[in-house]
Amino acid sequence: MQDKHSATETPLELIQGALDLLGSCLDITEEAGATTHTVVLVRGLDDSSVAVAFGRYLVGVLAGAVGHDARISADLLAQGVDAQDELRKKVVSLVGETNNFISDGEILFRDTKRNAWVAEGVVHGIMVLRASYPSDCVAGDVQAVASIHAIPTQQGLDSVALYLDGEQLVVAIGECKATAENGTSELTKAAQIFSDIDQDQYGAQLRSELMTFRAVISADLKPQVSDALWRNSRCYLPFIAHETEFDLHAKRAVLDRLSPPVNRKRLIALRIENFHAFFNTVADAMRSAVSQVVI
Template sequence: MSVQAKVPVDLLSDALDVLAAAVTISPAVPSTSHMVVRVDGLESPEVPGALGRYLVGAVAGAVGLDARLSEQLLARGVNRQEEIRREVAGLIGPTNAFPTADDRRFRDTRRNAWIGEGVAHALLMLGAMRETPCVDGQVQALTAVHPTTTRQGLDSVSAYVQAGVLGIAIGESKSTCSRASENLGDAIGLFVQIEQGEYQQDLRRELSAFRHVLSPDLAVQLRDSLWTDNASYLPMIVHQDPYNFMNPRPNLAGLAQPLQRRRVIVVQLAQFHAFFNAVADAMRAAVPEVVV
């Protein structure tokens, strides 16, 4: 008896299950200015393949605003497969060879940055499957991954619920081998700008889209003041070289949102470049599996 091949959305669901089993998200630990959430397990052998497959699915339209997988808008067919292959190559490069300074700049500032955003997106998707310490509640809606590495704006906006109360989480991801402190400072700067009144149109647009996917009891809680009344800030740093993320950060301490909702998500890798190379290889390999 032959075994029927799995449809793409089932492959993506399996990928999320692999990530959920491999990744450990430690409870949030308070410092004087923020909470620290550590994520381990991403360098498990099975993770790059699962993450690469998930990210191709996200690029190809399989991840909805409701933080669920769906085939409704998933790219299909040979022509679309070639289109997604080109998009993936534009995001991460056609190979992992970076012989020139410009090539390495692409790797460090574009490829790794986009994959790092993808790691954060996948962690938030796990937070939709079950409540995790990344967010102070369970994720109900999530913006799409950026379609290009140079798109300006917020890395992620998600809606979450805690005890029936809706909140939004705003994420900013940074990937750096050795400059964790500087990159965290850059990420914090975005949240300072938000509290100074910038990005209001971006937030209003994302929340407007969430109206159509949230349950009625949650959608009615969407309002213009939500990102000032009940927001979580989620700077995420993917790095290699040691840095003490418990160190106080005055700019974080000065933000209006309470300590519980200022969560620095930390992903430390033993082999930084090897991890990003493995995910990139997995993405290239996943295109014909996901887009059929």
């Protein structure tokens, strides 16, 4: 798909344009066949324009243009030469100065830090998209999203959001893994995080996120946002970005044991045909977008 970016676009137009392109190109649909969980396929990631759009979007997130209400806004958007320089350094720290990874240390950075952080950013974008674009990622419109991690290896849950299922708010908790070849083992690792949540090991973070969400949620829904919400109404979203195919529909005991019902254990599969090329393109787009987003 042709890149329609114009040099006359404002930063917000660039970021919103990236989201709109993602909304039109990504096909996020449920697929029947699994018994212990629900499979959701994300198609459309192999178009280079999609990777570019994610890169621009992520720079917008880092620059403060995406709020907890899943809306694009200039209220906290960084501006000026100093902010641009700060943002450029931040982008380089996250994705590197180039896509040349030769030494063992450079390859380790690519695989465990750069790709991991970009994948978390892709998840953030998918959840923000669900506020405006229908998809099968979750059952209803997203009402609030947590901030993306500031550093690639930051401890804590990768993604927390609120969505509306009918009239009931649900806490969507995502764990993201990026792996070229080891989808099954990474899914098992993600499931362990959800098991820890079932054992109340993430209560402090979830309460903190819900407190933040109360500030942006609509008044009619605010009474639902309490500590009881994440305990009684939650959805687990293992996001697995991968290249080598694995059996998405196989019975997974690690998912079967988790407390939510099958329709709220949603394996989001992001298969990318050329795994490293996707992440390279996102990184290139991020480095290029700094001067377009912060002016």
